[in-house]
Amino acid sequence: MKTPALQRHRMHRTASRSGARSAGGFALIETLVSSAVLGMGVIGLLFVNGFLIASATVGNQRLAASLLADELITMAQTDPANAGCFANTGTTTCTSPAAGQFLTDWSARVTASLPGASSLPPVVEMSVDRTFTVTLQWRQKDSGLTRNHRVATQIGS
Numbered sequence: 001m002k003t004p005a006l007q008r009h010r011m012h013r014t015a016s017r018s019g020a021r022s023a024g025g026f027a028l029i030e031t032l033v034s035s036a037v038l039g040m041g042v043i044g045l046l047f048v049n050g051f052l053i054a055s056a057t058v059g060n061q062r063l064a065a066s067l068l069a070d071e072l073i074t075m076a077q078t079d080p081a082n083a084g085c086f087a088n089t090g091t092t093t094c095t096s097p098a099a100g101q102f103l104t105d106w107s108a109r110v111t112a113s114l115p116g117a118s119s120l121p122p123v124v125e126m127s128v129d130r131t132f133t134v135t136l137q138w139r140q141k142d143s144g145l146t147r148n149h150r151v152a153t154q155i156g157s
Helices: 004-078 080-086 097-113
Strands: 123-126 131-139 146-154
Touching: 004 080, 004 097, 004 131, 004 146, 080 097, 080 123
Parallel strands: none
Antiparallel strands: 123 131, 131 146
16 A cells, blocks of 8 residues: 555656656757847848948949048139139030140049949039039949039039
8 A cells, every 4th residue: 555655756756757758848949949030130130231332332322422522622622713624514615734634534534433424424514604513323233313412513713
């Protein structure tokens, strides 16, 4: 005959074994869930990193376009008598070969500095009221979007 103390001991031992098995299963599920959460966090960080790199690239291209436009405007303001020589729309006559050569060299730097600018050449206009407008366009390498930068100013009096 079994004593009540022995029966309680056997029941306690059996319950502790099944509790250990269920705790081991819970730990496995907990590990899988935490691995999934960690993986999603890493993927999120990679996405944000890619977005930041793309944004920095666009910023660098805008900066390059701004510096190039400013360079040409500064040259036109430095020599207001030959400001029309820096326009490439063909509506002005140029008597300064140095200014024409500068425009050619500047256009080459634009196409070298901005992606896709060779198919979208810069447009430089000088209107009758001496408004000097520089328009630069380029294509984003990753998205193919066309970006532009336009600057206008008055040259001379």
